[in-house]
Amino acid sequence: MNRTTTLPSLAFPPTSNANTLTQTGSHNSEHRFSSQLRMNFDCECKTIWLSWAPCPRPCFNSELLTEIAEFTDCMRQTKGSFPYAVPDCAYVVLASDIPGIFNTGGDLDLFIRLIETQDRAGIVAYGKICIDVLHAFYNSFDRQLTTIALIQGRCFGGGFESALACDIRVAERSAVFCFPEHLFGLWPGMGAWSFLLRKPGGQGLIDLLTLGKRYSAHEMQKLGLVDVVVEDGTGRDALQEMLQDDAVLQRIRSEKTRIDFDELWMSINIWATCALKLTATNRKLMRRFVGGQNQLITRGEREDQPYRKSS
Secondary structure, three states: OOOOOOOOOOOOOOOOOHHHOOOOOOOEEEEEEEOOEEEEEEOOOOEEEEEEOOOOOOOEOHHHHHHHHHHHHHHHHHOOOOOOOOOOOOEEEEEEOOOOEEEOOEOHHHHHHHHHOOOHHHHHHHHHHHHHHHHHHHOHHHOOOEEEEEEOOEEEOHHHHHHHOOOEEEEEOOOEEEOOHHHHOOOOOOOHHHHHHOOOOHHHHOHHHHOOOOEEHHHHHHOOOOOEEEOOOOHHHHHHHHOOOHHHHHHHOOOOOOOOHHHHHHHHHHHHHHHHOOOHHHHHHHHHHHHHHHHHHHHHHOOOOOOOOOO
Protein backbone atom coordinates (compact mmCIF):
# COMPACT_ATOMS: atom_id res chain seq x y z
CA MET A 1 0.00 0.00 0.00
CA ASN A 2 1.46 3.36 -1.04
CA ARG A 3 1.86 5.71 1.93
CA THR A 4 1.35 8.83 -0.22
CA THR A 5 -2.01 10.33 0.68
CA THR A 6 -4.19 11.51 -2.18
CA LEU A 7 -7.31 13.47 -1.45
CA PRO A 8 -9.51 13.33 -4.54
CA SER A 9 -12.67 14.82 -3.07
CA LEU A 10 -11.58 16.90 -0.09
CA ALA A 11 -10.46 20.47 -0.58
CA PHE A 12 -7.53 20.43 1.84
CA PRO A 13 -5.95 23.89 1.64
CA PRO A 14 -2.17 24.21 1.35
CA THR A 15 -0.48 24.54 4.72
CA SER A 16 2.69 26.23 5.77
CA ASN A 17 5.94 24.33 5.44
CA ALA A 18 9.00 24.14 7.64
CA ASN A 19 10.77 26.90 5.74
CA THR A 20 8.02 29.43 6.45
CA LEU A 21 7.85 28.85 10.20
CA THR A 22 9.45 31.46 12.41
CA GLN A 23 11.73 30.43 15.23
CA THR A 24 11.09 32.37 18.45
CA GLY A 25 14.00 31.34 20.63
CA SER A 26 17.19 29.33 20.85
CA HIS A 27 16.58 27.20 23.95
CA ASN A 28 12.82 26.79 23.90
CA SER A 29 11.05 27.82 20.71
CA GLU A 30 7.59 27.74 19.17
CA HIS A 31 6.41 27.21 15.62
CA ARG A 32 2.83 27.45 14.42
CA PHE A 33 1.42 25.67 11.42
CA SER A 34 -1.79 27.70 11.85
CA SER A 35 -4.14 28.90 14.57
CA GLN A 36 -5.06 25.21 15.04
CA LEU A 37 -1.65 23.63 15.55
CA ARG A 38 1.63 24.64 17.14
CA MET A 39 4.89 22.95 18.06
CA ASN A 40 7.02 23.83 21.08
CA PHE A 41 10.57 22.60 21.47
CA ASP A 42 12.13 22.03 24.86
CA CYS A 43 15.81 21.50 24.16
CA GLU A 44 16.64 20.65 27.76
CA CYS A 45 14.24 17.69 27.77
CA LYS A 46 14.68 16.99 24.05
CA THR A 47 10.90 17.16 23.72
CA ILE A 48 8.53 18.30 20.99
CA TRP A 49 5.13 19.41 22.29
CA LEU A 50 2.51 19.21 19.54
CA SER A 51 -0.60 21.07 20.71
CA TRP A 52 -3.84 21.50 18.80
CA ALA A 53 -6.79 23.88 19.08
CA PRO A 54 -9.29 22.78 16.40
CA CYS A 55 -11.83 25.30 15.18
CA PRO A 56 -14.82 25.70 14.93
CA ARG A 57 -15.32 22.37 16.73
CA PRO A 58 -12.83 20.39 18.86
CA CYS A 59 -12.49 17.58 16.31
CA PHE A 60 -10.11 16.46 13.57
CA ASN A 61 -11.13 18.71 10.71
CA SER A 62 -9.46 18.37 7.31
CA GLU A 63 -7.13 21.34 7.77
CA LEU A 64 -5.86 20.15 11.16
CA LEU A 65 -5.27 16.63 9.85
CA THR A 66 -3.27 18.01 6.94
CA GLU A 67 -1.07 20.01 9.31
CA ILE A 68 -0.48 17.03 11.60
CA ALA A 69 0.38 14.93 8.54
CA GLU A 70 2.89 17.61 7.51
CA PHE A 71 4.49 17.26 10.93
CA THR A 72 4.64 13.44 10.76
CA ASP A 73 6.06 13.53 7.23
CA CYS A 74 8.79 15.89 8.38
CA MET A 75 9.59 13.65 11.34
CA ARG A 76 9.96 10.63 9.07
CA GLN A 77 11.97 12.38 6.39
CA THR A 78 14.38 14.25 8.66
CA LYS A 79 14.48 11.72 11.50
CA GLY A 80 13.38 14.52 13.82
CA SER A 81 16.30 16.80 13.00
CA PHE A 82 14.21 19.76 11.82
CA PRO A 83 16.14 22.84 10.76
CA TYR A 84 14.14 24.63 13.47
CA ALA A 85 13.60 21.81 15.95
CA VAL A 86 15.14 19.82 18.77
CA PRO A 87 18.23 17.86 17.71
CA ASP A 88 18.13 14.22 18.80
CA CYS A 89 14.50 14.47 19.87
CA ALA A 90 13.65 11.92 22.58
CA TYR A 91 9.93 12.63 23.16
CA VAL A 92 6.91 13.86 21.23
CA VAL A 93 3.94 14.94 23.35
CA LEU A 94 0.39 15.24 21.97
CA ALA A 95 -1.71 17.77 23.90
CA SER A 96 -4.68 20.09 23.55
CA ASP A 97 -4.89 23.85 23.99
CA ILE A 98 -8.66 23.74 24.53
CA PRO A 99 -9.49 23.64 28.25
CA GLY A 100 -11.50 20.56 29.21
CA ILE A 101 -11.22 18.89 25.80
CA PHE A 102 -8.46 16.67 24.43
CA ASN A 103 -10.31 15.91 21.18
CA THR A 104 -13.85 14.77 20.34
CA GLY A 105 -12.84 12.74 17.29
CA GLY A 106 -13.82 12.74 13.62
CA ASP A 107 -15.37 15.60 11.69
CA LEU A 108 -18.96 14.34 11.78
CA ASP A 109 -20.27 17.35 9.88
CA LEU A 110 -17.96 16.41 7.00
CA PHE A 111 -18.93 12.74 7.29
CA ILE A 112 -22.62 13.62 6.92
CA ARG A 113 -21.98 15.61 3.74
CA LEU A 114 -19.85 12.85 2.21
CA ILE A 115 -22.39 10.16 3.11
CA GLU A 116 -25.30 12.11 1.68
CA THR A 117 -23.45 12.56 -1.63
CA GLN A 118 -22.20 8.95 -1.49
CA ASP A 119 -18.64 10.22 -1.91
CA ARG A 120 -16.68 7.08 -1.10
CA ALA A 121 -13.42 8.56 -2.38
CA GLY A 122 -13.78 11.50 0.01
CA ILE A 123 -14.51 9.26 3.00
CA VAL A 124 -11.58 6.96 2.22
CA ALA A 125 -9.29 9.98 1.72
CA TYR A 126 -10.20 11.31 5.17
CA GLY A 127 -9.60 7.89 6.72
CA LYS A 128 -6.32 7.45 4.84
CA ILE A 129 -4.77 10.62 6.21
CA CYS A 130 -5.92 9.60 9.71
CA ILE A 131 -4.21 6.22 9.57
CA ASP A 132 -1.09 7.76 7.99
CA VAL A 133 -0.77 9.95 11.07
CA LEU A 134 -1.71 7.27 13.63
CA HIS A 135 0.62 4.68 12.11
CA ALA A 136 3.47 7.20 12.25
CA PHE A 137 2.83 7.89 15.94
CA TYR A 138 2.36 4.19 16.73
CA ASN A 139 5.75 3.45 15.17
CA SER A 140 7.41 6.51 16.76
CA PHE A 141 8.17 7.90 13.29
CA ASP A 142 10.54 4.94 12.74
CA ARG A 143 12.88 6.38 15.37
CA GLN A 144 14.05 5.56 18.87
CA LEU A 145 11.82 8.05 20.63
CA THR A 146 8.80 7.94 22.92
CA THR A 147 5.37 9.35 22.05
CA ILE A 148 3.16 10.59 24.89
CA ALA A 149 -0.49 11.70 25.01
CA LEU A 150 -1.39 14.26 27.68
CA ILE A 151 -5.16 13.91 28.10
CA GLN A 152 -7.00 16.77 29.77
CA GLY A 153 -10.80 16.56 29.54
CA ARG A 154 -12.92 14.80 26.93
CA CYS A 155 -11.15 12.18 24.84
CA PHE A 156 -13.66 10.73 22.37
CA GLY A 157 -13.59 8.69 19.18
CA GLY A 158 -10.63 9.60 17.00
CA GLY A 159 -9.16 11.57 19.90
CA PHE A 160 -9.11 8.33 21.91
CA GLU A 161 -7.52 6.52 18.96
CA SER A 162 -4.76 9.14 18.74
CA ALA A 163 -4.02 8.64 22.44
CA LEU A 164 -3.92 4.85 22.01
CA ALA A 165 -1.37 5.26 19.21
CA CYS A 166 1.09 6.79 21.68
CA ASP A 167 3.56 4.87 23.85
CA ILE A 168 2.46 6.52 27.11
CA ARG A 169 -0.83 8.11 28.23
CA VAL A 170 -0.94 10.63 31.07
CA ALA A 171 -4.45 11.78 32.05
CA GLU A 172 -5.83 14.31 34.46
CA ARG A 173 -8.28 12.94 37.00
CA SER A 174 -11.43 14.38 35.37
CA ALA A 175 -10.57 13.14 31.86
CA VAL A 176 -13.40 11.21 30.19
CA PHE A 177 -12.93 8.53 27.54
CA CYS A 178 -15.51 7.22 25.07
CA PHE A 179 -15.98 5.67 21.66
CA PRO A 180 -19.46 7.02 20.78
CA GLU A 181 -19.54 5.79 17.17
CA HIS A 182 -21.73 2.78 17.99
CA LEU A 183 -24.50 5.15 19.10
CA PHE A 184 -25.03 6.35 15.52
CA GLY A 185 -24.39 3.08 13.74
CA LEU A 186 -20.65 3.23 13.12
CA TRP A 187 -17.53 1.88 14.81
CA PRO A 188 -14.04 3.32 15.34
CA GLY A 189 -12.34 2.65 12.03
CA MET A 190 -9.03 4.48 12.34
CA GLY A 191 -7.09 1.89 14.31
CA ALA A 192 -8.86 1.39 17.65
CA TRP A 193 -9.52 -2.29 17.02
CA SER A 194 -5.89 -2.93 16.08
CA PHE A 195 -4.53 -0.93 19.02
CA LEU A 196 -6.79 -2.52 21.64
CA LEU A 197 -6.44 -6.11 20.44
CA ARG A 198 -2.68 -5.82 20.98
CA LYS A 199 -3.06 -4.69 24.57
CA PRO A 200 -2.87 -7.24 27.41
CA GLY A 201 -6.36 -8.71 27.69
CA GLY A 202 -7.21 -7.06 24.39
CA GLN A 203 -10.19 -9.24 23.55
CA GLY A 204 -11.81 -8.17 26.82
CA LEU A 205 -11.46 -4.51 25.83
CA ILE A 206 -13.77 -4.77 22.83
CA ASP A 207 -16.74 -3.55 24.92
CA LEU A 208 -15.11 -0.12 24.83
CA LEU A 209 -15.75 -0.05 21.09
CA THR A 210 -19.32 -1.32 21.08
CA LEU A 211 -21.13 0.10 24.11
CA GLY A 212 -20.64 3.85 23.72
CA LYS A 213 -19.97 4.05 27.46
CA ARG A 214 -17.96 6.82 29.10
CA TYR A 215 -15.00 5.87 31.27
CA SER A 216 -13.05 7.84 33.86
CA ALA A 217 -9.28 8.20 33.91
CA HIS A 218 -9.06 5.78 36.85
CA GLU A 219 -11.20 3.21 35.02
CA MET A 220 -8.88 3.50 32.03
CA GLN A 221 -5.89 3.08 34.32
CA LYS A 222 -7.35 -0.14 35.74
CA LEU A 223 -7.80 -1.41 32.18
CA GLY A 224 -4.19 -0.60 31.40
CA LEU A 225 -5.05 2.10 28.86
CA VAL A 226 -3.86 5.06 30.95
CA ASP A 227 -0.42 4.88 32.53
CA VAL A 228 -0.45 7.83 34.93
CA VAL A 229 -3.33 9.80 36.49
CA VAL A 230 -2.57 13.26 37.87
CA GLU A 231 -4.65 15.94 39.55
CA ASP A 232 -6.70 18.32 37.41
CA GLY A 233 -4.80 21.36 36.22
CA THR A 234 -1.40 19.77 36.87
CA GLY A 235 -1.01 17.68 33.71
CA ARG A 236 1.58 19.77 31.90
CA ASP A 237 3.64 20.45 35.00
CA ALA A 238 3.49 16.79 36.08
CA LEU A 239 4.54 15.58 32.65
CA GLN A 240 7.27 18.21 32.46
CA GLU A 241 8.67 16.81 35.72
CA MET A 242 8.55 13.26 34.33
CA LEU A 243 10.42 14.40 31.23
CA GLN A 244 13.32 15.37 33.48
CA ASP A 245 13.89 11.70 34.32
CA ASP A 246 14.08 9.37 31.34
CA ALA A 247 14.26 6.31 33.60
CA VAL A 248 10.78 7.05 35.00
CA LEU A 249 9.19 7.21 31.56
CA GLN A 250 10.99 4.15 30.26
CA ARG A 251 9.69 2.13 33.23
CA ILE A 252 6.15 3.20 32.30
CA ARG A 253 6.51 2.55 28.58
CA SER A 254 5.43 -0.89 27.42
CA GLU A 255 6.56 -2.71 24.32
CA LYS A 256 4.30 -2.54 21.28
CA THR A 257 3.33 -5.30 18.90
CA ARG A 258 3.85 -4.47 15.26
CA ILE A 259 0.86 -3.27 13.23
CA ASP A 260 1.20 -3.38 9.44
CA PHE A 261 -0.14 -0.37 7.58
CA ASP A 262 -2.17 -2.70 5.35
CA GLU A 263 -4.18 -3.79 8.40
CA LEU A 264 -5.26 -0.20 9.05
CA TRP A 265 -5.93 0.32 5.35
CA MET A 266 -8.26 -2.66 5.29
CA SER A 267 -10.06 -1.30 8.36
CA ILE A 268 -10.58 2.06 6.66
CA ASN A 269 -12.16 0.48 3.60
CA ILE A 270 -14.56 -1.60 5.68
CA TRP A 271 -15.39 1.48 7.78
CA ALA A 272 -16.09 3.54 4.63
CA THR A 273 -18.47 0.88 3.30
CA CYS A 274 -20.36 0.88 6.61
CA ALA A 275 -20.46 4.70 6.71
CA LEU A 276 -22.05 4.94 3.27
CA LYS A 277 -24.89 2.69 4.46
CA LEU A 278 -25.88 4.88 7.41
CA THR A 279 -29.57 5.78 7.41
CA ALA A 280 -31.26 9.16 7.75
CA THR A 281 -31.85 8.29 11.41
CA ASN A 282 -28.15 7.59 11.91
CA ARG A 283 -27.27 10.91 10.27
CA LYS A 284 -29.76 12.72 12.48
CA LEU A 285 -27.99 11.32 15.54
CA MET A 286 -24.65 12.39 14.08
CA ARG A 287 -26.01 15.94 13.73
CA ARG A 288 -26.90 15.86 17.41
CA PHE A 289 -23.29 14.99 18.19
CA VAL A 290 -22.14 17.90 16.01
CA GLY A 291 -24.48 20.14 18.01
CA GLY A 292 -22.94 18.79 21.20
CA GLN A 293 -19.45 19.60 19.91
CA ASN A 294 -20.59 23.15 19.16
CA GLN A 295 -22.04 23.51 22.66
CA LEU A 296 -18.72 22.57 24.22
CA ILE A 297 -17.34 25.74 22.69
CA THR A 298 -20.33 28.05 23.24
CA ARG A 299 -20.56 27.08 26.92
CA GLY A 300 -17.22 28.79 27.36
CA GLU A 301 -15.01 25.72 27.75
CA ARG A 302 -12.66 27.24 25.23
CA GLU A 303 -10.66 30.24 26.37
CA ASP A 304 -10.78 33.51 24.44
CA GLN A 305 -7.06 33.17 23.80
CA PRO A 306 -6.35 30.34 21.34
CA TYR A 307 -3.36 29.03 23.26
CA ARG A 308 -2.46 28.48 26.85
CA LYS A 309 0.90 29.59 28.12
CA SER A 310 3.51 27.17 26.86
CA SER A 311 5.12 24.76 29.26
